[in-house]
Amino acid sequence: MARPKLLPDNFTLCLIGTVIFASLLPVHGQAAKAFNWVTDIAVGLLFFLHGAKLSREAIIAGATHWRLHIVVLLSTFALFPILGLVLKPLLSPLVTPALYAGILFLCTLPSTVQSSIAFTSIAKGNVPAAVCSASASSLLGIFITPALVSLIVTSQAASGGSPWHTVWNIVLQLLVPFVAGQLLRPMIGGWIERNRAVLKLVDQGSILLVVYAAFSEAVNEGLWHQIPLAALGGLLVVCAVLLALALLVTMIVSKRLGFSRADQITIIFCGSKKSLASGVPMAKVIFATHAVGAVVLPLMLFHQIQLMVCAALAQRWGARDTSAEKRAAKKGATAAVARR
Template sequence: MARPKFIPDNFTLCLIGAVILASLFPVHGQAATAFNWLTNFAVGLLFFLHGAKLSREAIIAGATHWRLHLVVLASTFVVFPLLGLALKPVLSPLVTPALYAGVLFLCTLPSTVQSSIAFTSIARGNVPAAVCSASASSLIGIFVTPALVSLLITNQAASGGSAWHTIWNIVLQLLVPFIAGQLLRPVIGRWIERNRGMLKFVDQGSILLVVFGAFSESVNEGLWHHIPISALAGIIVVSALLLALALGITIFTSKKLGFSRADQITIIFCGSKKSLAAGVPMAKVIFASSAVGAVVLPLMLFHQIQLMVCAALAQHWGARDMSGERDAHAGDESRAGGTKRTAAAVRR
């Protein structure tokens, strides 16, 4: 029986449940530390499985897809900051100056890595290109984001510390498991191909863990207690507007530039998303501690909205492609049956 058109799919319902659960029962203290380790393990397992699944030829093709990577990087580090500046007359009445600085900071951040790749996989996009593009965005953002902040936000206060630990976290959590999966591909590659359902479970499971953990952190920081309802509503409107514009621009640009459907999906997900995991530590380094809360609040809300919206898009596009493949397969079988019946009639 087909699901009614306006009823969310099971995965989207799980995402909503994760947000509600994190709002009511956020993890904190030792439980938060343990949950963080669990999330890191799930993300590492995701990259290990993708490393074991992807052929060397596919990875090389993804890494050399320079047109796609340029479009993603331009969307992340050029289009987003320009949108933040151009929308100031619209955004200023909705949010305070401190929160608008947070919106500009959001616009300078790199793309997400794990959720961009997971959504690309679910939507049946170009996963090798997504791995390369999202990872490159995170590494480049370590240097580009502080430079953009210094240009766009004139009242930021620098604090002590270094962002170089972010490089180590990316290497340890993402690249090392991916390389390990690649090295073990000759041993487990065929088993991974036979158990693709497990990879989908890890894709979706890692996203749910990221949603719950990120929202728990937001709630523990007083998300629902220390801001006026009007300011919260304004940030939600701003976040939705920015995401809608980014999605529209990446969809339009990727089509106009003649990319394949798989590449379009990769550009849309990698070019329209912002990283909470990279943004929070960068904010702690770039801004004074008293300013960090207001700066990261727009990012936290944008992060939740982008996960919900992109999850729905990924599920819809993935299901549509699978339906198309089934229809094509049924058509091939029908044509083959017609050919056999025609041949039998000729013989008679």
């Protein structure tokens, strides 16, 4: 039986299970240090495989659509941080300061890659442009995200190191493996394409490892005593408001700028989403260990909301375009018969 469309997917259920497991049986002491070492290796492997998978040909094919890419990047790295700061007086009372720091961190993250492309395809948008925009966002986020975090995220959640130290850690742990994967793509790219299940396993497995380590440390520091149940409900409202505004602004702006319908769809899906796959490893590098759990909690919730909402939108728009194509084909066939 097919899974109902609005229910969490298997990976989201695994994330929830990991948080519960870490809450009941957190790792600590020397085991926690060893676990953090393992997660560092897993994150490096994740970005290495992403570098090996990324097709330069696909990026070049969509790179000429520069107006679209600028709008997507501005939405990702300017609109979201502005919304997070402007709405802070209104939304921050709904959550704890640590959770709102997580919201601001969420606002600095790059767009997703896989789901942005998938939803653009389902909705019959410009897929090559989506590949280019989402990939560029992910790569630029390695540099832009830590810079934005140093500017807008409250110091209580940050690691306390200098911005240059944070950038160096990002480069060493994320960019270097990514570049190594790109350089080795001619040799291993074919194997990666044939074994996508391996990449998916490393992708999801590394995130689950980081989430378990982060929540273990947070639980040991008293996370669930610091976050009341009402704040979790407030967090749901904050994430929903952010996503709704991002979708609305990208819809209006892309239409006002005269983009085609296919390009509008690409801008909406690439410009309104945030990457869990990039965000969790980045949080581990940027923030103090005890703060990572509270910081990634908003991202995990936003991730599920964006998947549910964007899946519904993509299916609706795709079905509407399919119906329009069928009507146009039927009208054309009727006209052809009439001319005979």
